[in-house]
Amino acid sequence: MTAIELPSYLEKSAAVSARFEKLKQREVILEVKQLGKQFDSQQGLVTALRDINFKTHRREFVCVIGPSGCGKSTLIRILAGLEAPSSGEVLLDNKPVFEPGPDRGMVFQGYTLFPWLNVKQNVMFGLEMQGYTKATAESEALNWIELVGLERFADAYPHQLSGGMKQRVAIARALANKPRILLMDEPFGALDAQTRSKMQANLIEIWRNIDITVLFITHDLDEAIYLADRILVLKANPGEVEELIEVSVPRPRHSSQVISPEFLATKKRLEELIHPPGPEDDTDDLHMIRMTHVGDDVEIME
Amino acid sequence: MSQSTPWFAVRQALSKKQVTTLTLLSFLLPILLWSLVSYVPFLWHPKVEIIEPGSISWLKPGMLVDRAVFAEQTQLAAEQQTAAPQGLRANPIYLPAPHEVAIAFYTAFTTEPTRSSEQWLHESLWHSIQVIFWGFSLSSLLGVPLGILCGTYVAFSRLQEPFIEFFRYLPAPAFGALAVAILGIHDGPKIAIIFIGTFFQQVLVIANTTRKLDVALLEAALTLGAKKLQLLFRVVIPGILPDLYRDQRILLGWAWTYLIVAELIGTSSGITWFITQQARYKNFDNVYAAIIMIGIIGVVCDILLARLGKRLFPWEKEQVKG
Numbered sequence: 001m002t003a004i005e006l007p008s009y010l011e012k013s014a015a016v017s018a019r020f021e022k023l024k025q026r027e028v029i030l031e032v033k034q035l036g037k038q039f040d041s042q043q044g045l046v047t048a049l050r051d052i053n054f055k056t057h058r059r060e061f062v063c064v065i066g067p068s069g070c071g072k073s074t075l076i077r078i079l080a081g082l083e084a085p086s087s088g089e090v091l092l093d094n095k096p097v098f099e100p101g102p103d104r105g106m107v108f109q110g111y112t113l114f115p116w117l118n119v120k121q122n123v124m125f126g127l128e129m130q131g132y133t134k135a136t137a138e139s140e141a142l143n144w145i146e147l148v149g150l151e152r153f154a155d156a157y158p159h160q161l162s163g164g165m166k167q168r169v170a171i172a173r174a175l176a177n178k179p180r181i182l183l184m185d186e187p188f189g190a191l192d193a194q195t196r197s198k199m200q201a202n203l204i205e206i207w208r209n210i211d212i213t214v215l216f217i218t219h220d221l222d223e224a225i226y227l228a229d230r231i232l233v234l235k236a237n238p239g240e241v242e243e244l245i246e247v248s249v250p251r252p253r254h255s256s257q258v259i260s261p262e263f264l265a266t267k268k269r270l271e272e273l274i275h276p277p278g279p280e281d282d283t284d285d286l287h288m289i290r291m292t293h294v295g296d297d298v299e300i301m302e
Numbered sequence: 303m304s305q306s307t308p309w310f311a312v313r314q315a316l317s318k319k320q321v322t323t324l325t326l327l328s329f330l331l332p333i334l335l336w337s338l339v340s341y342v343p344f345l346w347h348p349k350v351e352i353i354e355p356g357s358i359s360w361l362k363p364g365m366l367v368d369r370a371v372f373a374e375q376t377q378l379a380a381e382q383q384t385a386a387p388q389g390l391r392a393n394p395i396y397l398p399a400p401h402e403v404a405i406a407f408y409t410a411f412t413t414e415p416t417r418s419s420e421q422w423l424h425e426s427l428w429h430s431i432q433v434i435f436w437g438f439s440l441s442s443l444l445g446v447p448l449g450i451l452c453g454t455y456v457a458f459s460r461l462q463e464p465f466i467e468f469f470r471y472l473p474a475p476a477f478g479a480l481a482v483a484i485l486g487i488h489d490g491p492k493i494a495i496i497f498i499g500t501f502f503q504q505v506l507v508i509a510n511t512t513r514k515l516d517v518a519l520l521e522a523a524l525t526l527g528a529k530k531l532q533l534l535f536r537v538v539i540p541g542i543l544p545d546l547y548r549d550q551r552i553l554l555g556w557a558w559t560y561l562i563v564a565e566l567i568g569t570s571s572g573i574t575w576f577i578t579q580q581a582r583y584k585n586f587d588n589v590y591a592a593i594i595m596i597g598i599i600g601v602v603c604d605i606l607l608a609r610l611g612k613r614l615f616p617w618e619k620e621q622v623k624g
């Protein structure tokens with residue numbers, strides 16, 4: 001079997017290389033230094049993360065992928081300040097992070113809109129916490145709601161919205177605080193494929209239009225390649241940085257790029273990293289189980 | 303709608319018509335049973351009401367005797383060849399027929415109290431409602447905030463809940479004599495009993511409800527910049543409000559169950575006074591009428607509160623009644 005010849009995932013067009021050069025010149029928004037996290041669970045000490053180091057630059061879009069349980073959520077929760085690291089530190093604009101704050105917006109995988117507030121009030125929440133007046137918060141909130149395309153639903157309650165709409169409100173709510181970085185933990189994980197790709201396009205569009213740095217967790221390789229400038233690949237047990245890949249797919253991105261050579265090369269590399277071909281990896285010998293009995297008459301009918 | 307909803311489908315809503323039918327039936331069935339026992343002779347009727355004593359000197363007209371005794375006396379009269387007593391089968395005095403209770407329902411309100419110092423029935427009822435109101439309000443005034451604090455801050459919960467957990471096992475009526483000694487014989491001790499009966503449960507129930515608030519909502523608020531008291535007032539309290547309201551409705555029902563005990567303490571008062579008084583006169587139709595009135599007040603109250611709840615919390619999803 002001869003596979004189609006793919007370029008190396010490292011190969012980039014001149015334009016893409018220039019873009020990465022420019023990105024690296026930009027100021028560092030978030031810096032993670034020798035970050036480690038251990039949990040004291042009933043099974044004893046569990047090392048969820050070990051020696052994580054990386055930086056994100058201004059207006060960069062970084063995706064984090066890795067097998068289930070490798071510590072992705074733990075990492076993002078530490079960045080958000082919801083969890084304290086066991087070792088190492090997190091710097092936002094060169095200042096260490098200790099607690100949650102409005103400078104880091106977060107979108108969770110589950111739906112965390114406040115059910116007692118309508119869409120507009122949900123988006124106003126953070127602004128009111130910052131001490132803005134109701135009037136300012138309201139006009140500001142309406143702008144963000146418009147940005148995510150939900151003007152018509154400003155007065156709806158969360159239980160009246162679809163999953164995709166809820167996550168769009170959650171994005172608007174996080175962005176309304178004008179955070180330095182937007183942290184997203186598998187925000188589209190619970191959505192169906194169609195809604196999901198719409199949301200991805202929507203997110204890219206928002207990201208292109210405003211000054212925001214994004215750190216986005218996913219376990220969907222296509223999603224990561226479609227969205228990211230760079231992809232941080234974690235490996236499990238303990239969660240460590242396996243590789244930090246610069247995505248060679250040019251921008252602006254389009255869904256038709258999934259069959260472009262750059263896309264496929266990157267995907268192949270990610271697959272190698274996530275599912276390393278091990279010695280006991282003979283998945284082809286899967287046992288076939290006959291699930292239904294097909295009556296003979298059915299065969300004879302042919 | 304031509305398609306009919308099946309009557310028995312697991313956790314499926316029924317049609318409006320079915321619900322109405324069932325609601326009516328839930329009341330009609332017990333009333334039907336009561337009517338059968340009352341009006342169909344020989345279903346139960348264990349007594350005989352004497353109409354004509356005959357030769358048996360100790361029998362009086364209107365007297366209720368056991369059927370066995372009546373049979374014995376009839377036999378006796380027959381043996382001595384004297385006039386046999388006449389009687390009709392009847393139910394015991396403590397089981398009046400539905401129509402008697404229905405009449406009592408009306409006459410209880412129109413009958414003047416026997417002594418001028420006594421209260422009309424509506425006055426007794428109003429008095430009971432006030433006792434409940436004050437007992438429950440005082441309890442809520444302290445219990446709701448304390449419950450929310452216990453559910454929000456572990457420090458509060460550790461400080462309060464062990465003692466409350468202990469105290470709630472003490473039966474509220476046990477404090478009756480003490481309450482009278484401290485608060486006198488009037489409404490004070492009655493309100494205190496309702497308070498004691500409600501308060502401790504209330505703190506624990508509401509603390510638990512508060513703890514059930516999804517932590518993710520608190521975390522979301524934290525990442526949006528909410529701090530300390532903002533978390534309490536802008537997230538915890540609005541977040542639990544519908545459940546808290548539901549708890550309060552259930553707790554109000556509990557408060558009613560303490561009413562009878564509370565009203566017996568000190569000088570008996572309110573609807574309890576009416577019930578004990580009528581029972582003493584053997585006016586059991588009035589007793590039943592009064593008990594049913596308590597039920598009606600409770601249910602009407604709850605229905606009104608449920609309606610109000612729907613208005614107050616429009617974001618709550620409709621729940622299929624399990």
Ligand SMILES: Nc1ncnc2c1ncn2[C@@H]1O[C@H](COP(=O)(O)OP(=O)(O)OP(=O)(O)O)[C@@H](O)[C@H]1O
Pocket residue numbers: 039040041046047048066067068069070071072073074075219
């Ligand atoms: N509070 C905790 N106490 C103990 N162990 C924890 C805790 N939170 C996470 N862990 C452990 O840390 C490891 C990483 O968990 P984490 O949720 O970060 O993984 P993940 O990469 O987000 O997984 P998934 O892809 O399934 O979301 C897991 O082994 C998990 O069991």
Ligand SMILES: [Mg+2]
Pocket residue numbers: 072073074
């Ligand atoms: Mg996770």
